[in-house]
Amino acid sequence: xxxxxxxxxxxxxxxxxxxxxxxxxxxxxxxxxxxxxxxxxxxxxxxxxxxxxxxxxxxxxxxxxxxxxxxxxxxxxxxxxxxxxxxxxxxxxxxxxxxxxxxxxxxxxxxxxxxxxxxxxxxxxxxxxxxxxxxxxxxxxxxxxxxxxxxxxxxxxxxxxxxxxxxxxxxxxxxxxxxxxxxxxxxxxxxxxxxxxxxxxxxxxxxxxxxxxxxxxxxxxxxxxxxxxxxxxxxxxxxxxxxxxxxxxxxxxxxxxxxxxxxxxxxxxxxxxxxxxxxxxxxxxxxxxxxxxxxxxxxxxxxxxxxxxxxxxxxxxxxxxxxxxxxxxxxxxxxxxxxxxxxxxxxxxxxxxxxxxxxxxxxxxxxxxxxxxxxxxxxxxxxxx
Numbered sequence: 001x002x003x004x005x006x007x008x009x010x011x012x013x014x015x016x017x018x019x020x021x022x023x024x025x026x027x028x029x030x031x032x033x034x035x036x037x038x039x040x041x042x043x044x045x046x047x048x049x050x051x052x053x054x055x056x057x058x059x060x061x062x063x064x065x066x067x068x069x070x071x072x073x074x075x076x077x078x079x080x081x082x083x084x085x086x087x088x089x090x091x092x093x094x095x096x097x098x099x100x101x102x103x104x105x106x107x108x109x110x111x112x113x114x115x116x117x118x119x120x121x122x123x124x125x126x127x128x129x130x131x132x133x134x135x136x137x138x139x140x141x142x143x144x145x146x147x148x149x150x151x152x153x154x155x156x157x158x159x160x161x162x163x164x165x166x167x168x169x170x171x172x173x174x175x176x177x178x179x180x181x182x183x184x185x186x187x188x189x190x191x192x193x194x195x196x197x198x199x200x201x202x203x204x205x206x207x208x209x210x211x212x213x214x215x216x217x218x219x220x221x222x223x224x225x226x227x228x229x230x231x232x233x234x235x236x237x238x239x240x241x242x243x244x245x246x247x248x249x250x251x252x253x254x255x256x257x258x259x260x261x262x263x264x265x266x267x268x269x270x271x272x273x274x275x276x277x278x279x280x281x282x283x284x285x286x287x288x289x290x291x292x293x294x295x296x297x298x299x300x301x302x303x304x305x306x307x308x309x310x311x312x313x314x315x316x317x318x319x320x321x322x323x324x325x326x327x328x329x330x331x332x333x334x335x336x337x338x339x340x341x342x343x344x345x346x347x348x349x350x351x352x353x354x355x356x357x358x359x360x361x362x363x364x365x366x367x368x369x370x371x372x373x374x375x376x377x378x379x380x381x382x383x384x385x
Contacts, residue, residue: 005085006047012082013039016075024073032072039064039079046086058087062103070110074122080107081129088133100130174285178354182292185350194233201229256294256312256323263298263310270309277316286376289354290314290323293362296347297325297372305329305370320360321378326371332364348372 017036021029042061049057065080080103088096107126111119204226212219260271282290294312301307307329315322351372352362360376 005089009043009082009085010040012078012085013043016078020072020075023075035068035071039068043082043086054090058083058090058099062087062099063106066103066106066110069107069122070113074111074114074118074125077107077122077125080126084126084130085133088130088137171283171285174283174358175288178285178288178292178357181350181354181357182288194236197229197233197236201226201233204229256291256314259291259295259298260310260312263302267302269302269307272309272311274311274313275316276313279314279316280378282321282378285358286321286378289358289360289376290321290374292354293351293372293374294323294325296351298327300347301327301329301370304332319377321376323374324365324371325374326365326369328369331366331370 013036017032021032039061042057042064045057046054046061061083062080065076065083068076068079084100084103087099091099104123104126107122108119111122114122204222208219208222208226211222257273260273263269264271297312298310301310305327307327310325310327312326313324315324348362348364351374355362355374355376358376360374363373363375365371365373
């Protein structure tokens with residue numbers, strides 16, 4: 001029992017005893033004092049003992065308070081209330097209710113010689129505090145349950161923070177893997193596109209050297225072609241260097257609307273960007289994949305599809321984010337519009353590999369326009385994880 005409860009328990013014994021001395025004219029106050037000290041001794045032993053001895057002491061105290069009511073009058077009913085405070089908190093609820101019924105019966109048996117008014121006063125004085133005690137017990141249990149739930153919630157919060165830290169570490173690893181994959185793809189592009197183009201320029205230069213003395217006009221035309229090839233190679237080299245030496249500031253570096261704005265400004269084609277659903281923050285790895293796939297789709301549209309208009313639409317749902325990158329250019333020759341061609345180019349293969357790394361997928365759609373659909377799972381990011 002807590003200290004305030006012990007103070008209340010002993011106050012319910014001492015105050016009625018003092019009042020009884022002034023209200024009733026006892027023949028032997030020494031005998032009354034002795035009985036009162038016995039009651040205090042029983043109450044003290046009840047707080048010190050445990051197990052069967054405590055239960056035995058409580059039973060004796062319960063019978064003794066009933067005898068005090070029979071011997072010294074209804075005011076001693078408050079000592080009985082003090083006993084109720086003891087056994088209702090130390091015993092299980094079923095046992096406490098059983099003892100309360102026995103206690104009430106003993107008190108009424110002890111007050112058989114009292115007037116009806118005194119019996120009514122004694123019963124009300126016993127039942128009302130007992131009812132208040134039940135309410136206090138329920139409030140205490142509710143507070144204990146609230147503290148337990150608070151501890152559990154704090155524990156879950158710590159576990160969630162640890163899971164979040166592990167998840168952030170995992171996303172950084174995925175992002176690093178995606179960047180490494182991007183660098184490998186750029187290296188392939190440097191070897192396949194720019195390397196082959198430089199070899200072709202070298203051969204055209206040797207042909208122009210032999211052609212210029214005999215046919216200056218034709219040789220000059222070949223020199224113009226060489227110039228155009230070198231300019232295209234330089235543009236591809238700059239683009240590759242930008243992608244290799246980027247600074248990963250995710251708020252701006254992977255903005256799809258900025259990508260389309262730059263493409264429209266540099267090439268003069270029409271661009272469009274739209275968002276469906278309610279946007280929510282994406283992990284860095286998802287932003288990297290969406291940006292890389294959109295850039296690859298736009299590059300392919302300009303390079304192979306001869307498109308004059310490109311558009312990107314991002315749709316946010318509860319379980320995935322979907323990006324559709326389409327254009328009005330020339331359609332590729334494939335019999336499986338819903339899937340990637342088995343022998344697709346390095347660009348489409350790299351896009352598919354990036355999606356697979358995050359558990360997503362890549363699809364092609366030819367009707368009504370050529371569209372590359374990127375689907376990536378979000379794993380509860382819509383809820384703020």
